[in-house]
Every structure is written in C-alpha cells, then in structure tokens.
Amino acid sequence: MRVIEAFRESFGVEPEGVWHAPGRVNLIGEHTDYNDGFVLPFAVPWGVTAAVAPREDDVVRLRSLQAGEPQTVETLGRAEGWARYAVGVFWALREAGHPVRGADLVIDGDVPQGAGLSSSAALEVVVGTALNDLYGLGLTKMEIALAAQRAENDFVGMPCGIMDQAASALGEEGKALFMDCRSLGTRTIPFDLAQHGLQLLIINTGVHHELADGQYARRRQDCENAAKHLGVDALRDVTDLAGALGRLSGDERRRTQHVVTENHRVEALIGLLRAGAVREIGALLNASHLSLRDQYEVSCAELDVAVESAVRGGARGARMTGGGFGGSAIALVADDRVEAVRESVTRAYGERGWAAPEIYPATPAAGARRLR
Structure with a gap:
C-alpha cells in the first residue's frame, strides 16, 4: 500500500494504522441540509486514505501524496491550504474536550479532481475516524461527522451543512443514506440500480x-x-x-x-x-x-x-x-x-x-x- 510506504519514507517508522473515508454524491436533497431539511446522499468508491501514528507532543505533521510540500503544524491555527481540513479536526476535537494530542499523517486521495464529490469531507472524516481509534475517544460515526463539520465551519470558515461528513462517515455499500438534518436521524435506503x-x-x-x-x-x-x-x-x-x-x-x-x-x-x-x-x-x-x-x-x-x-x-x-x-x-x-x-x-x-x-x-x- 503506497500510503504506508510513503509514511515510512516520510517519518522513518511504521504507521499505527491505515484508515479510509469516501467522498459522496448526493442523489437528491441539495442545499437543504443547512435548512434542517432532508437529504439522500451515498458514499462513492473514491475517497481519502490516511496512514497515521500518534505523537506524544501536540505537533501535527502532514504529507499529502497529491499536494506539494509537507506541513508541520505546531500551533493549530496556522495550517494552510488543504491541511486546514485535517488540522481543523484536531482543533474541533480538542475544543470539545477530547484528549487528542499530535500525530503524523500521510494522506492519499483518489477522488476525481474538480468533481465536487466532497474530498474535503472525506479528509476530515478519515482524520476524525483515525483519531477516534488512536485515542480511544469512543465517538459514534455521527459524532465524528459533527466534529468534522465543526472543523469546516469554524476552523476552515466554510458554512457547510452536515450532509457531506455524515455520508462519508455513515455510508453503506449498496445503500443511500436518508438523513433528517434537524434530528440527525438516519436510515439506509436500498439503492441497487x-x-x-x-x-x-x-x-x-x-x-x-x-x-x-x-x-x-x-x-x-x-x-x-x-x-x-x-x-x-x-x-x-x-x-x-x-x-x-x-x-x-x-x-x-x-x-x-x-x-x-x-x-x-x-x-x-x-x-x-x-x-x-x-x-x-x-x-x-x-x-x-x-x-x-x-x-x-x-x-x-x-x-x-x-x-x-x-x-x-x-x-x-x-x-x-x-x-x-x-x-x-x-x-x-x-x-x-x-x-x-x-x-x-x-x-x-x-x-x-x-x-x-x-x-x-x-x-x-x-x-x-x-x-x-
């Protein structure tokens, strides 16, 4: 797996684990999520894969196989470009009182460029899922999605609704995800075309x-x-x-x-x-x-x-x-x-x-x- 090889090359050690989160396509229900409405997205076969290892300090070191130079972030407010979406999740979890420290990450994505299939939400959710496992936070998939949304809203500054992150976190093979964006209630709908x-x-x-x-x-x-x-x-x-x-x-x-x-x-x-x-x-x-x-x-x-x-x-x-x-x-x-x-x-x-x-x-x- 090339993300593991890149992690070894970048940091000289093995990652603690490898996680994946997909992008999404929305079947119907557009611009309804931030109006407390209904949406029907599903997760797509493309997404973001992350090799991650925790650190004993609060430093976040990131490398993307699709982006340019790696970034090292010691103060969470100073991330730039694509890294803001990843670092924002560290910030959101810490703001919520979770005991999250630093980590080393290598990111690999295969979401088609310019497709609007929410690679940003996939990046947020894969980081949140990895940190949840590595630090034993015990968060549900919806709680991970909410932390990812907060990262995008309050750290990145994009006032998105919850749909993209929820679809990435809760998607199921062969099914679309119906969600009431007010109650956050969900149910899967078989979608075998x-x-x-x-x-x-x-x-x-x-x-x-x-x-x-x-x-x-x-x-x-x-x-x-x-x-x-x-x-x-x-x-x-x-x-x-x-x-x-x-x-x-x-x-x-x-x-x-x-x-x-x-x-x-x-x-x-x-x-x-x-x-x-x-x-x-x-x-x-x-x-x-x-x-x-x-x-x-x-x-x-x-x-x-x-x-x-x-x-x-x-x-x-x-x-x-x-x-x-x-x-x-x-x-x-x-x-x-x-x-x-x-x-x-x-x-x-x-x-x-x-x-x-x-x-x-x-x-x-x-x-x-x-x-x-």
Missing part, C-alpha cells in the same frame, strides 16, 4: 467557478433571512408554501421555493424507491435541477449543458449535484443507453469548444473504516 438495468453516471465537468464559496455563504444567509421573516426556525418548517411565497420577494422568495419543494422531492423519491419504481425517479432529478438552476441559482453553463445533453441522449433524468457553480452532474441511465448518453454529452461539450467531461458510473460504497 443494477437489478433494474440502470446506472447512475457522474458527469464530471472538471470546472469550478471561483465565486462558489462566497455565493454558498450568501445562499445560506438568504435562507436564514427568509426563515426569520416567516417566523420559523428554518425553511424546513414552512408548511404553506403559497402563503410563504406571498410574504417574500426576490432572492428570499426563490430560495424558499427551492428548499421547500426539494424536501418534498426527497420524500417522493424515497417513496418511489420503496415501491420498486426506480426507473421513475428521473422526473424528480429533472425537477431538482430546474429548481437549482432557476430558484437557487447555483448551476452554471457547463452543468446545464451536461444535464440537457444527457437527457437528450436518453437519460431518464439528470441534475447537478453538490454545491454548484461547477463540479458534477448525475444522470440516471438505462444500461442500453449509456453509450448514447456519453456521446451526446461529449458532442455537446465539443460543439462549445469545451474539454470533454469525465463520465463514470457510481455505486454506493462503504463509509469510513479502518483498513489495517
């Missing part, structure tokens, strides 16, 4: 528009403002959508319409899955994309073209997935239409002079775990 002659294709646009992070925070603020104006704790609590929309205007009105209808789409999609009507979920994916494009305004030309050309090529439904402004789209495709969809998307990108996107199937994978 192969038995229905279907595939879920990820269309990785490979683009990431720089406005993404600031716009994400702005969308969250829009939602919080709308909830305040409506007198509810979160937009999840809106039960009379027509009445609510009549009291709002502009961005707050559009964001509310998306969040409320998206929560209903999550529940509707689960109903179809339980009824065995898997082929019928495509219409909900299409509706989700239109809402994200027009009401939440987080799509972009590359995502729109990916979705539209996939459907034109025969996909039963498609939508952008993740935070938006780039990253990936997903498409539900019958086995006998996969090549037609690939050709349609590739051709559409070529006609616009864009580099062809990477297209590959995704199946639900296991969540964070110790490998050795």
Whole structure:
C-alpha cells in the first residue's frame, strides 16, 4: 500500500494504522441540509486514505501524496491550504474536550479532481475516524461527522451543512443514506440500480467557478433571512408554501421555493424507491435541477449543458449535484443507453469548444473504516 510506504519514507517508522473515508454524491436533497431539511446522499468508491501514528507532543505533521510540500503544524491555527481540513479536526476535537494530542499523517486521495464529490469531507472524516481509534475517544460515526463539520465551519470558515461528513462517515455499500438534518436521524435506503438495468453516471465537468464559496455563504444567509421573516426556525418548517411565497420577494422568495419543494422531492423519491419504481425517479432529478438552476441559482453553463445533453441522449433524468457553480452532474441511465448518453454529452461539450467531461458510473460504497 503506497500510503504506508510513503509514511515510512516520510517519518522513518511504521504507521499505527491505515484508515479510509469516501467522498459522496448526493442523489437528491441539495442545499437543504443547512435548512434542517432532508437529504439522500451515498458514499462513492473514491475517497481519502490516511496512514497515521500518534505523537506524544501536540505537533501535527502532514504529507499529502497529491499536494506539494509537507506541513508541520505546531500551533493549530496556522495550517494552510488543504491541511486546514485535517488540522481543523484536531482543533474541533480538542475544543470539545477530547484528549487528542499530535500525530503524523500521510494522506492519499483518489477522488476525481474538480468533481465536487466532497474530498474535503472525506479528509476530515478519515482524520476524525483515525483519531477516534488512536485515542480511544469512543465517538459514534455521527459524532465524528459533527466534529468534522465543526472543523469546516469554524476552523476552515466554510458554512457547510452536515450532509457531506455524515455520508462519508455513515455510508453503506449498496445503500443511500436518508438523513433528517434537524434530528440527525438516519436510515439506509436500498439503492441497487443494477437489478433494474440502470446506472447512475457522474458527469464530471472538471470546472469550478471561483465565486462558489462566497455565493454558498450568501445562499445560506438568504435562507436564514427568509426563515426569520416567516417566523420559523428554518425553511424546513414552512408548511404553506403559497402563503410563504406571498410574504417574500426576490432572492428570499426563490430560495424558499427551492428548499421547500426539494424536501418534498426527497420524500417522493424515497417513496418511489420503496415501491420498486426506480426507473421513475428521473422526473424528480429533472425537477431538482430546474429548481437549482432557476430558484437557487447555483448551476452554471457547463452543468446545464451536461444535464440537457444527457437527457437528450436518453437519460431518464439528470441534475447537478453538490454545491454548484461547477463540479458534477448525475444522470440516471438505462444500461442500453449509456453509450448514447456519453456521446451526446461529449458532442455537446465539443460543439462549445469545451474539454470533454469525465463520465463514470457510481455505486454506493462503504463509509469510513479502518483498513489495517
């Protein structure tokens, strides 16, 4: 295992263990998590692997096989770049009163670059899982996910919801993860497309528009403002959508319409899955994309073209997935239409002079775990 060899090379000793945490793709339920809503992600086969050994001081030494120079962090507030996501987990656990000291880590990731499959959450969760084992903290998988989210919110400064970290920590092979982001209650939903002659294709646009992070925070603020104006704790609590929309205007009105209808789409999609009507979920994916494009305004030309050309090529439904402004789209495709969809998307990108996107199937994978 190359992460072990790199650890020996970097630190001259054996790691105490090796852990893995996956990235995620969200089937439906976008921008609902920080509105106390519903989400339905699943863990993907790609993620972050970490070889780790504890230290007797408070120093954190990190090396990534994908990044540049190793970093040594003696004061937790001084991490830079990708290392902030890892070091932030040390900080979050210490802030919560857990007896976590330093560690040496070598990180290896295989999440496709620019795909928006949440390699950052995978990094946070793999570090949290390793520290939980090494220091005997006794945390549940959800508690690890919450520590990882706090690291991203308060240490890195990205106001994300809990979905990405929870999917990475709690994912199960062959199943999607339904989560109520208010209660943090979860249940797994069987999601075996192969038995229905279907595939879920990820269309990785490979683009990431720089406005993404600031716009994400702005969308969250829009939602919080709308909830305040409506007198509810979160937009999840809106039960009379027509009445609510009549009291709002502009961005707050559009964001509310998306969040409320998206929560209903999550529940509707689960109903179809339980009824065995898997082929019928495509219409909900299409509706989700239109809402994200027009009401939440987080799509972009590359995502729109990916979705539209996939459907034109025969996909039963498609939508952008993740935070938006780039990253990936997903498409539900019958086995006998996969090549037609690939050709349609590739051709559409070529006609616009864009580099062809990477297209590959995704199946639900296991969540964070110790490998050795």
